[in-house]
Amino acid sequence: MSNFLPKSVRNLIEELGRLPGIGPKSAQRLAIHLLYSPASRVTPLGEAVLGLKENVMFCGCCWNIAESDPCKICGDGGRDQGIICVVEDVLDVVALEKTSEFKGVYHVLHGSLSPIDGIGPEQLKIAELFARIEKSRAGADVGGDASVPVREVILATNPSLEGEATALYIQKHLREMDVKITRIARGLPVGADLEYADEITLTKALQGRGEF
Amino acid sequence: MSNFLPKSVRNLIEELGRLPGIGPKSAQRLAIHLLYSPASRVTPLGEAVLGLKENVMFCGCCWNIAESDPCKICGDGGRDQGIICVVEDVLDVVALEKTSEFKGVYHVLHGSLSPIDGIGPEQLKIAELFARIEKSRAGADVGGDASVPVREVILATNPSLEGEATALYIQKHLREMDVKITRIARGLPVGADLEYADEITLTKALQGRGEF
Numbered sequence: 001m002s003n004f005l006p007k008s009v010r011n012l013i014e015e016l017g018r019l020p021g022i023g024p025k026s027a028q029r030l031a032i033h034l035l036y037s038p039a040s041r042v043t044p045l046g047e048a049v050l051g052l053k054e055n056v057m058f059c060g061c062c063w064n065i066a067e068s069d070p071c072k073i074c075g076d077g078g079r080d081q082g083i084i085c086v087v088e089d090v091l092d093v094v095a096l097e098k099t100s101e102f103k104g105v106y107h108v109l110h111g112s113l114s115p116i117d118g119i120g121p122e123q124l125k126i127a128e129l130f131a132r133i134e135k136s137r138a139g140a141d142v143g144g145d146a147s148v149p150v151r152e153v154i155l156a157t158n159p160s161l162e163g164e165a166t167a168l169y170i171q172k173h174l175r176e177m178d179v180k181i182t183r184i185a186r187g188l189p190v191g192a193d194l195e196y197a198d199e200i201t202l203t204k205a206l207q208g209r210g211e212f
Numbered sequence: 213m214s215n216f217l218p219k220s221v222r223n224l225i226e227e228l229g230r231l232p233g234i235g236p237k238s239a240q241r242l243a244i245h246l247l248y249s250p251a252s253r254v255t256p257l258g259e260a261v262l263g264l265k266e267n268v269m270f271c272g273c274c275w276n277i278a279e280s281d282p283c284k285i286c287g288d289g290g291r292d293q294g295i296i297c298v299v300e301d302v303l304d305v306v307a308l309e310k311t312s313e314f315k316g317v318y319h320v321l322h323g324s325l326s327p328i329d330g331i332g333p334e335q336l337k338i339a340e341l342f343a344r345i346e347k348s349r350a351g352a353d354v355g356g357d358a359s360v361p362v363r364e365v366i367l368a369t370n371p372s373l374e375g376e377a378t379a380l381y382i383q384k385h386l387r388e389m390d391v392k393i394t395r396i397a398r399g400l401p402v403g404a405d406l407e408y409a410d411e412i413t414l415t416k417a418l419q420g421r422g423e424f
Binding site for chain 1: 214215216218219220224226228230232238243244245253255256258259260261262263268276277278279301302306
């Protein structure tokens with residue numbers, strides 16, 4: 001680090017460089033950009049970073065980040081509490097919500113099974129998922145948002161090695177329960193070229209073919 | 213923006229998305245990364261942003277950002293005050309200092325001539341450069357860091373249209389003064405492939421050829 005730069009600038013470059021996907025050059029460029037920006041642009045960013053965790057909690061039902069417990073989605077009477085879409089993380093909920101296609105509720109696992117990284121079922125919100133389903137099916141006497149029994153669990157973990165393993169693990173444990181278990185379709189993304197698709201994707205696309 | 217996310221998170225995503233080179237997806241990813249990070253990592257970043265402009269000033273001699281006036285480089289008795297390297301911005305100084313090759317001093321223009329963007333000589337620190345050189349050559353009686361007359365001005369603006377125009381403008385105005393004016397070499401970057409070089413770079417590489 002060039003030590004002729006003011007300490008506060010070097011400090012920001014160092015902190016920005018710690019963020020994922022931001023290398024030393026990007027960190028420098030961002031810091032200098034902020035230095036040339038008026039305070040009216042810099043202060044809100046700094047305050048947004050410091051205030052990030054204010055009023056943020058986990059929804060005790062779906063484990064998504066939220067401002068209230070239950071969260072807006074779980075507390076929304078217009079959504080079907082009988083269909084749970086299981087995802088790996090918060091940004092997956094953001095992506096799915098953008099489609100406006102799904103009217104059920106979510107369950108955020110906060111990761112995927114990865115023994116190499118020491119992530120087993122205990123590190124994820126898997127036990128909470130099972131408990132949630134069981135509770136909902138125990139009867140409507142518990143009241144609240146759990147009064148609708150869960151009919152379907154959509155496994156929407158990533159189509160990666162870890163995501164598939166996580167989906168498989170959950171599916172195995174839910175098998176004895178009388179609940180429909182589905183997996184999001186794997187196939188060619190819209191706009192893709194068949195010629196460039198890998199074998200596994202093509203295999204999945206063939207296996208998952210539907211009536212035209 | 214998914215309005216089920218807590219306000220503080222949406223707020224940070226919005227602020228991060230305003231930074232150059234950070235799109236909406238990157239902003240989301242960074243915000244969620246910070247949300248999962250411990251406060252001991254988040255707070256220093258927020259404070260670094262807010263404290264960025266503290267104790268930062270421009271050096272009245274070279275116009276680089278600094279903590280003192282004159283800055284560390286201008287005030288360094290071990291550096292040759294007779295050679296000024298003229299650059300467009302602060303990061304150019306960072307890049308040149310990394311080479312440890314240059315032992316003179318700098319002059320930061322804070323931009324390059326670009327009539328389309330309304331940037332003329334008045335918007336840059338060009339008059340300050342001329343005044344600095346004149347003052348240094350007016351005699352050693354002024355004292356301080358201006359006591360060494362400037363012998364050489366290295367024009368190290370970018371080899372772009374704007375950078376070349378800026379270099380040309382400065383060169384024209386310095387011509388009548390008895391000062392050596394040089395331009396950084398333009399040619400093939402180390403590791404490049406001649407086959408893929410553009411015509412202008414190759415022309416410059418040929419014109420600037422040296423004895424082997």
